[in-house]
Amino acid sequence: MLAVLLVVAVVVPILNLVVPESSPWHVSTYTVTLLGKYLTYALLAVAVDLVWGYLGILSLGHAAFFGLGGYAMGMYLMRQIGDRGVYGHPVLPDFMVFLNWPELPWFWHGFDLFWFAALMAILVPGTLAFIFGYLAFRSRVTGVYLSIMTQALTYALMLAFFRNEMGFGGNNGLTDFKDILGFDLKSDATRIGLFLASAGALALGYLACRWIVTSRLGRVAVAIRDAEARTRFIGYRVDRVKLAIFTFSAMLAGVAGALYVPQVGIINPGEFSPLNSIELVIWVAIGGRATLYGAVIGAILVNYGKTYFTGAFPEAWLFALGALFVVVTLFLPKGIAGLVGMIRTWRRSRSPAGPRAEAAP
Amino acid sequence: MTPVEQLRESMRKDRQWSFMYSMLDLDLDVSQGVILYLEDVSVSFDGFKAINNLNFYVNAGELRCVIGPNGAGKTTMMDIITGKTRPDTGSAYFGRTIDLLRLSEPEIAALGVGRKFQKPTVFESHSVFENLELAMAGDKRVFPTLFARLGGEQRDRIHEVLGIIGLQEQTHREAGALSHGQKQWLEIGMLLMQDPHLLLVDEPVAGMTHQEMDRTAELLLSLEGKHSVVVVEHDMDFVRSIAKRVTVLHQGAVLAEGSMDEVQNDPRVVEVYLGE
Numbered sequence: 001m002l003a004v005l006l007v008v009a010v011v012v013p014i015l016n017l018v019v020p021e022s023s024p025w026h027v028s029t030y031t032v033t034l035l036g037k038y039l040t041y042a043l044l045a046v047a048v049d050l051v052w053g054y055l056g057i058l059s060l061g062h063a064a065f066f067g068l069g070g071y072a073m074g075m076y077l078m079r080q081i082g083d084r085g086v087y088g089h090p091v092l093p094d095f096m097v098f099l100n101w102p103e104l105p106w107f108w109h110g111f112d113l114f115w116f117a118a119l120m121a122i123l124v125p126g127t128l129a130f131i132f133g134y135l136a137f138r139s140r141v142t143g144v145y146l147s148i149m150t151q152a153l154t155y156a157l158m159l160a161f162f163r164n165e166m167g168f169g170g171n172n173g174l175t176d177f178k179d180i181l182g183f184d185l186k187s188d189a190t191r192i193g194l195f196l197a198s199a200g201a202l203a204l205g206y207l208a209c210r211w212i213v214t215s216r217l218g219r220v221a222v223a224i225r226d227a228e229a230r231t232r233f234i235g236y237r238v239d240r241v242k243l244a245i246f247t248f249s250a251m252l253a254g255v256a257g258a259l260y261v262p263q264v265g266i267i268n269p270g271e272f273s274p275l276n277s278i279e280l281v282i283w284v285a286i287g288g289r290a291t292l293y294g295a296v297i298g299a300i301l302v303n304y305g306k307t308y309f310t311g312a313f314p315e316a317w318l319f320a321l322g323a324l325f326v327v328v329t330l331f332l333p334k335g336i337a338g339l340v341g342m343i344r345t346w347r348r349s350r351s352p353a354g355p356r357a358e359a360a361p
Numbered sequence: 362m363t364p365v366e367q368l369r370e371s372m373r374k375d376r377q378w379s380f381m382y383s384m385l386d387l388d389l390d391v392s393q394g395v396i397l398y399l400e401d402v403s404v405s406f407d408g409f410k411a412i413n414n415l416n417f418y419v420n421a422g423e424l425r426c427v428i429g430p431n432g433a434g435k436t437t438m439m440d441i442i443t444g445k446t447r448p449d450t451g452s453a454y455f456g457r458t459i460d461l462l463r464l465s466e467p468e469i470a471a472l473g474v475g476r477k478f479q480k481p482t483v484f485e486s487h488s489v490f491e492n493l494e495l496a497m498a499g500d501k502r503v504f505p506t507l508f509a510r511l512g513g514e515q516r517d518r519i520h521e522v523l524g525i526i527g528l529q530e531q532t533h534r535e536a537g538a539l540s541h542g543q544k545q546w547l548e549i550g551m552l553l554m555q556d557p558h559l560l561l562v563d564e565p566v567a568g569m570t571h572q573e574m575d576r577t578a579e580l581l582l583s584l585e586g587k588h589s590v591v592v593v594e595h596d597m598d599f600v601r602s603i604a605k606r607v608t609v610l611h612q613g614a615v616l617a618e619g620s621m622d623e624v625q626n627d628p629r630v631v632e633v634y635l636g637e
Contacts, residue, residue, distance in 0.1 A: 215508070215509065216495070216506050216507070217503065219495055220495060223484045223495055226486055227483075230483075230484070231495075232466055232467060233443070233466065234496050234555065235470040236506075237467055237502065241503055
């Protein structure tokens with residue numbers, strides 16, 4: 001999985017920069033950005049898989065953490081515009097000038113510094129997840145009730161961010177970004193840099209999750225998924241394990257969101273829409289629950305399909321997504337990642353050496 | 362006590378306030394030879410008295426069987442000991458000093474009270490070995506668990522328990538693929554991994570074949586002396602094969618206690634079991 005990612009991270013920039021545009025092998029900058037976007041989605045899917053696949057918490061609100069990370073990055077990018085906005089105000093972003101705000105609200109201070117914004121992109125989703133998780137897991141809210149609460153969380157955030165009074169640009173969100181860390185966002189080099197940063201973040205996030213799920217804590221997580229009460233009786237603090245992993249997952253989602261925003265160039269409250277959270281659960285289900293690489297495959301495949309379909313037959317996309325979900329649930333209960341195991345058992349059952357290995361006591 | 366006396370009592374110089382020490386710091390004190398004290402315990406659910414002035418003592422190292430008709434309060438009693446249910450009145454002490462009513466479920470488990478449920482619940486997608494590893498006594502907080510590595514001594518302990526429960530050959534099999542009896546033994550093994558002082562075993566032989574029952578009886582008898590074991594069971598033949606002392610519960614209170622023969626010849630027990 002990491003090897004594939006490494007190859008992609010090396011080959012794609014070469015194909016973009018070195019190969020001439022006339023060659024069929026040339027990868028356009030548009031495609032590079034698109035791939036970068038998919039990689040951030042893949043990181044988000046890994047975060048969801050960690051809590052759903054391994055811990056058994058079906059979060060239908062993970063896009064909220066993604067969106068918050070995105071907003072933190074968006075605020076930094078807004079402050080970077082400086083006086084180059086439409087109204088040319090030296091400090092205030094355009095929408096604040098438009099709304100006749102006299103000065104910067106307190107929560108916008110500090111976002112002119114990249115490190116602060118980056119920190120907030122992790123800390124804000126992490127803190128929200130911590131508070132939400134602390135209350136929910138301590139009260140032992142589980143299953144569908146927890147899913148509904150996470151859904152309500154993201155919906156509440158969406159409604160709040162739609163309001164102009166919140167100070168995050170209302171329903172237009174944050175956009176018109178110019179540059180990041182002094183690099184022009186529209187230049188090819190910056191785009192490739194962002195693509196590489198996304199690949200790097202995905203690799204690190206994947207490794208961190210891999211490390212967690214192969215540790216004893218990961219086995220405890222699976223134990224909680226399968227028999228929560230039993231795990232508690234053995235002496236594990238189930239609520240704390242859940243809280244720790246849920247918070248970590250939210251932070252990963254925040255990182256994904258922070259990398260997503262500079263590549264797509266806009267963040268608005270639509271990112272908090274409950275539908276987004278549900279869609280990303282579908283990516284994980286299609287890729288294969290409880291296999292981290294499955295989540296990556298699912299996210300990239302579904303989003304590639306989405307890009308293709310919404311271009312070719314815009315009306316058909318939701319039908320295609322629905323059909324994909326139904327087909328996978330019916331025929332591939334373990335997702336695309338489960339296909340490997342299915343082929344292996346199928347081949348073993350056909351080869352004469354197979355059954356002997358199974359029959360060993 | 363008058364208020365003045367109460368005040369004087371609370372100001373006593375040698376008084377230890379409960380918030381000054383943690384129950385978890387206390388050592389288990391079985392100097393009186395008794396490991397579990399339940400005294401005057403009552404619980405009611407919506408007016409129904411599940412436990413009614415129950416007094417129940419278990420000696421250290423003893424194998425005790427608890428029998429009783431359905432609704433006698435056997436499971437509720439287990440729930441009180443493990444902290445799942447809080448009694449309305451009464452006291453529950455583990456050893457002479459540790460007040461179980463002030464501890465949470467995980468704390469009680471950490472002190473060395475292990476419970477086996479009626480339905481075998483093992484972690485189905487983990488191997489037998491991993492099941493025992495997870496159950497092992499040790500630091501179970503989040504970060505130590507994240508960094509935990511299996512030491513040689515711990516590995517030996519797991520293999521020792523595998524020997525006791527007779528599942529060496531299934532070491533790396535998925536627990537979900539075990540037979541019903543094997544799951545029950547694995548669960549007892551998981552309890553043993555916690556080095557418990559007191560084992561609560563709820564209907565261990567329900568649904569077992571005769572060979573499996575014999576094997577379970579051997580297993581439980583082998584624990585006697587090293588651990589205190591309380592077995593709740595319906596199957597009279599099985600109880601007779603392991604029990605030295607039997608407690609009969611009825612309507613939330615102890616009806617009779619003694620050897621199997623004494624209990625079986627007790628007219629009150631006969632009446633309860635054969636019906637009014």
